[in-house]
Amino acid sequence: MTEQEHAHPRYILIWVILLVLTLAEVGYAFMDLPKLMLAVGLIIMAVWKAVLVAMYYMHLRYEPRRLWILAVSPIPLAILLVLAVITEF
Amino acid sequence: MSTTTATETHTGHAEGHHDLGFIRTYIFSTDHKMIARQFLFVSLLFLLVGGILATMVRWQLGFPGQPMPLGGMLPDTMAPGGIILPEFYNSLVTMHATFMVFFALMPLQAGVFGNLLIPLQIGAEDMAFPRINMVSFWILPVAGIIMLASFFVEGGAAGAGWTSYAPLSSSGEWTGVYMGQILWLVSLTVLGFSSILGALNYVTTVMNMRAPGMTWFRIPLATWSLFVTAWLLLLAIPILTGGLILLTFDQTLGTAFFRPEGSGEPLLWQHIFWFFGHPEVYILILPAMGFTSEVIANRSRKPIFGYHSMVIAMVAIGFLGWIVWGHHMFQSGMNPLLGMTFVVTTVVIAVPSAIKTFNWLGTLWRGNIHFDTPLLHAVAFVSLFIIGGLSGIFMASAPVDIYIHDTYFIVAHLHYVLVGGSLFGIFAGITYYYPKMFGRMMNEGLGKVHFFLSFLFYNMAFFPMHNLGVQGMMRRIYDPNQYEYLQGLQPLNTFISISVFLFAATQVIFAFNFLWSLRAGKEAGRNPWKSNTLLWATPSPPPHGNFPEMPIVNRGPYEYSHPDHDEDFWPQDDPPATSGSGGQPAASPTPELVPGD
Amino acid sequence: MSDAAVATMDRKPMPGMKVYNMKLGMWVFLLSEVMFFTSLIGSYIILRFAHPDHWTDPGVILNVPLTALNTFFLICSSVTMVKAFAAIQQGDQKGLKNWLLATILIGAAFVGIQVIEYAALSGEGFLPMLDAYHAVGRGNPHEGPSLGGPLYGATFYSMTGFHGAHVSLGVLCLIFVYFRARSGAYTEESLAGVEVIGLYWHFVDLVWILLFTIVYLI
Numbered sequence: 001m002t003e004q005e006h007a008h009p010r011y012i013l014i015w016v017i018l019l020v021l022t023l024a025e026v027g028y029a030f031m032d033l034p035k036l037m038l039a040v041g042l043i044i045m046a047v048w049k050a051v052l053v054a055m056y057y058m059h060l061r062y063e064p065r066r067l068w069i070l071a072v073s074p075i076p077l078a079i080l081l082v083l084a085v086i087t088e089f
Numbered sequence: 090m091s092t093t094t095a096t097e098t099h100t101g102h103a104e105g106h107h108d109l110g111f112i113r114t115y116i117f118s119t120d121h122k123m124i125a126r127q128f129l130f131v132s133l134l135f136l137l138v139g140g141i142l143a144t145m146v147r148w149q150l151g152f153p154g155q156p157m158p159l160g161g162m163l164p165d166t167m168a169p170g171g172i173i174l175p176e177f178y179n180s181l182v183t184m185h186a187t188f189m190v191f192f193a194l195m196p197l198q199a200g201v202f203g204n205l206l207i208p209l210q211i212g213a214e215d216m217a218f219p220r221i222n223m224v225s226f227w228i229l230p231v232a233g234i235i236m237l238a239s240f241f242v243e244g245g246a247a248g249a250g251w252t253s254y255a256p257l258s259s260s261g262e263w264t265g266v267y268m269g270q271i272l273w274l275v276s277l278t279v280l281g282f283s284s285i286l287g288a289l290n291y292v293t294t295v296m297n298m299r300a301p302g303m304t305w306f307r308i309p310l311a312t313w314s315l316f317v318t319a320w321l322l323l324l325a326i327p328i329l330t331g332g333l334i335l336l337t338f339d340q341t342l343g344t345a346f347f348r349p350e351g352s353g354e355p356l357l358w359q360h361i362f363w364f365f366g367h368p369e370v371y372i373l374i375l376p377a378m379g380f381t382s383e384v385i386a387n388r389s390r391k392p393i394f395g396y397h398s399m400v401i402a403m404v405a406i407g408f409l410g411w412i413v414w415g416h417h418m419f420q421s422g423m424n425p426l427l428g429m430t431f432v433v434t435t436v437v438i439a440v441p442s443a444i445k446t447f448n449w450l451g452t453l454w455r456g457n458i459h460f461d462t463p464l465l466h467a468v469a470f471v472s473l474f475i476i477g478g479l480s481g482i483f484m485a486s487a488p489v490d491i492y493i494h495d496t497y498f499i500v501a502h503l504h505y506v507l508v509g510g511s512l513f514g515i516f517a518g519i520t521y522y523y524p525k526m527f528g529r530m531m532n533e534g535l536g537k538v539h540f541f542l543s544f545l546f547y548n549m550a551f552f553p554m555h556n557l558g559v560q561g562m563m564r565r566i567y568d569p570n571q572y573e574y575l576q577g578l579q580p581l582n583t584f585i586s587i588s589v590f591l592f593a594a595t596q597v598i599f600a601f602n603f604l605w606s607l608r609a610g611k612e613a614g615r616n617p618w619k620s621n622t623l624l625w626a627t628p629s630p631p632p633h634g635n636f637p638e639m640p641i642v643n644r645g646p647y648e649y650s651h652p653d654h655d656e657d658f659w660p661q662d663d664p665p666a667t668s669g670s671g672g673q674p675a676a677s678p679t680p681e682l683v684p685g686d
Numbered sequence: 687m688s689d690a691a692v693a694t695m696d697r698k699p700m701p702g703m704k705v706y707n708m709k710l711g712m713w714v715f716l717l718s719e720v721m722f723f724t725s726l727i728g729s730y731i732i733l734r735f736a737h738p739d740h741w742t743d744p745g746v747i748l749n750v751p752l753t754a755l756n757t758f759f760l761i762c763s764s765v766t767m768v769k770a771f772a773a774i775q776q777g778d779q780k781g782l783k784n785w786l787l788a789t790i791l792i793g794a795a796f797v798g799i800q801v802i803e804y805a806a807l808s809g810e811g812f813l814p815m816l817d818a819y820h821a822v823g824r825g826n827p828h829e830g831p832s833l834g835g836p837l838y839g840a841t842f843y844s845m846t847g848f849h850g851a852h853v854s855l856g857v858l859c860l861i862f863v864y865f866r867a868r869s870g871a872y873t874e875e876s877l878a879g880v881e882v883i884g885l886y887w888h889f890v891d892l893v894w895i896l897l898f899t900i901v902y903l904i
Contacts, residue, residue, distance in 0.1 A: 012765070015761065015762070015765045043900075049895045050895050053895065058889070066704065077411055081360075084427060089735045217711060285715070288718070297707050301698060301699065323721075327721040335729060639699070
């Protein structure tokens with residue numbers, strides 16, 4: 001499949017980006033910043049890495065659109081549960 | 090098409106399938122139809138267990154402190170001299186609900202009919218993953234044996250309610266139950282895998298294995314209901330599994346996820362449980378709604394009123410079901426603002442159910458109704474579900490719930506939707522699909538007697554519970570007479586108990602009919618109900634592989650009494666009407682198979 | 687459409703999700719896994735909001751450098767996995783086997799390092815149970831004060847433990863796939879087994895990416 005051949009060289013590039021982000025996360029975590037900024041920044045980086053793995057290693061970028069709609073469907077549910085219960089505390 | 094011949098009932102193995110031997114055919118089968126039968130027999134046994142537990146609960150409430158008939162058989166740790174102990178009573182209410190919800194109602198609907206109907210109604214030869222299907226069944230008896238075993242360990246079976254609230258359930262100190270609670274947790278954790286594996290099978294099969302022409306909006310409502318149910322199972326059960334595991338750690342390892350003495354949060358358990366628990370109740374009702382739609386349309390000889398809105402309503406219930414869970418927790422001490430949100434969402438979710446109810450009524454209206462047993466059960470489903478739904482509206486309002494939470498008003502509500510609803514819906518499904526499963530009809534006379542007596546005794550038993558609840562009788566209580574203000578309710582409780590016993594006894598008629606008809610029922614033929622779905626295009630019971638070749642679907646499933654067609658039914662796989670027959674064809678011919686479905 | 691045309695129509699199922707059954711089945715299964723980890727991670731988040739005093743600053747108790755290295759390893763194993771799949775897409779049997787083996791070894795190393803980490807942590811008194819928790823932190827004497835609280839231990843071990851169990855299960859499945867590859871079961875046309883175990887493996891990596899951040903860095 002031409003899309004796969006096109007994707008093939010990207011695996012290493014994605015690997016490098018993941019490494020850089022991991023190092024950035026570790027560095028960022030120990031900076032002297034307010035807790036909220038730390039948490040938000042780290043989560044953004046983590047989600048970025050996760051999306052890269054999903055899109056390129058799990059090939060979601062090249063799958064039919066209906067599949068990635070299916071794949072992301074539980075995420076709103078997960079977020080909903082956590083946010084709703086946090087309001088308790 | 091309108092006549093069936095005796096030869097069509099022959100249970101032929103399709104050509105090319107060698108004889109697999111007894112074990113592979115009956116024990117470790119990968120054929121979805123055999124697995125459906127296995128689920129049916131095992132779940133009916135667990136339904137019996139749950140029913141026996143209920144009669145014991147009702148004995149205590151109806152005849153408090155009196156020795157139970159056959160109670161002498163029970164050990165002294167449960168019922169010395171046949172008199173039920175309070176601790177045993179707590180186990181009885183817990184285990185009655187646990188067996189009914191997890192080991193009867195779920196497998197009877199998702200397990201039996203998911204397996205039987207999905208491949209046949211969509212025109213597939215089997216499920217997407219037959220071996221996973223087999224594993225999914227076998228987990229059920231294993232989990233069930235673990236759950237049954239919990240009665241016989243020291244301390245007895247779990248007694249913290251089927252909802253197992255912490256901190257009562259997180260330590261044996263207060264219930265006196267140690268191993269029994271752990272076994273309860275382990276059993277349900279194991280059982281969860283059965284649901285998850287089954288659900289992923291159903292979802293994959295419905296999405297990927299529909300016959301040509303079977304577009305999404307030509308799928309029969311029974312399969313649609315099972316498809317939505319499968320999604321709910323897939324996403325809700327893992328949440329319960331996580332919670333069960335954390336609670337097991339609290340019980341066994343001494344962690345404090347939910348234990349206040351270790352800064353744990355009991356409310357967290359409630360949120361986890363009900364986030365699963367509310368989708369769970371839709372898992373318990375949606376398939377019954379599906380069967381009801383099939384039966385009502387078929388027996389009225391009319392298309393289902395508003396097929397598209399029926400589908401959309403079920404999907405809406407599936408979506409909305411995720412955002413109402415807090416209505417089980419109004420009295421928990423939860424954040425009141427959060428509680429208000431749940432009031433709103435709960436009232437909204439009544440709407441799609443109401444749409445479905447009106448559509449069933451619209452289907453019956455001016456129909457050519459055949460009042461046979463499946464139809465009777467289906468109409469009972471609608472009427473009893475209405476009552477259960479109406480009482481639900483009361484509970485949706487948090488201020489009203491302050492008064493009725495944890496009373497028998499709730500018990501009345503849940504039994505109206507789960508027994509009046511799900512169980513009668515299951516009876517409709519069993520009586521309607523029995524011919525396809527076993528090649529024979531159940532006895533109509535016995536079926537009607539069973540129906541009328543069940544309906545009568547059921548309402549006698551459960552309607553007065555609304556009264557009990559409003560008068561202040563609480564749930565899960567061993568001895569209401571300890572409160573002076575409840576002592577006057579004893580006659581009503583006794584009346585209810587006797588009605589329950591009569592209801593239970595009536596089920597013997599069903600059991601007899603079921604078993605007797607296996608051998609001696611009238612031979613069914615291929616399509617005894619003159620139905621349209623692909624299910625009825627196969628012999629009864631269908632052979633391996635279901636269809637000699639994949640059917641082609643040319644119309645929707647509810648073309649009953651179509652003006653352009655002679656017969657009052659028009660099977661989905663009949664060829665399209667040719668232009669010369671006058672008038673428009675029933676539906677557009679098979680669409681081109683291009684992306685966009 | 688005439689009856690004749692209908693009769694000779696190609697009898698293939700509806701396009702559906704446009705991916706083959708095993709791939710769709712694995713994706714659907716992974717959705718349930720998302721919900722499972724949600725209950726564990728969600729419990730952690732909620733308990734932390736309720737009792738922040740049970741947690742310490744990052745790195746005080748947990749070994750961030752070692753785990754960052756472990757994270758790097760797991761990401762590498764995702765690369766080797768995807769290269770194994772790319773190899774069989776080209777029909778390269780040797781490449782498939784070698785890259786699978788690399789994935790297995792790195793995956794096993796990840797679990798091994800986690801076990802070593804667990805041993806060190808429990809030695810320092812960082813435990814999940816209420817009564818036994820007395821975490822003195824990295825490099826501190828055993829008699830030192832207890833840092834954080836048992837909820838930290840309980841949520842840590844349940845989240846990382848179940849993740850580790852999923853990795854271990856993945857390694858076992860990869861070994862199974864490896865032996866099937868050795869017997870020539872996979873070709874350019876028949877590579878579903880490799881693809882679906884790959885999906886599972888990447889998912890396990892993805893969960894770890896989130897866990898590492900949430901558990902070790904926040």
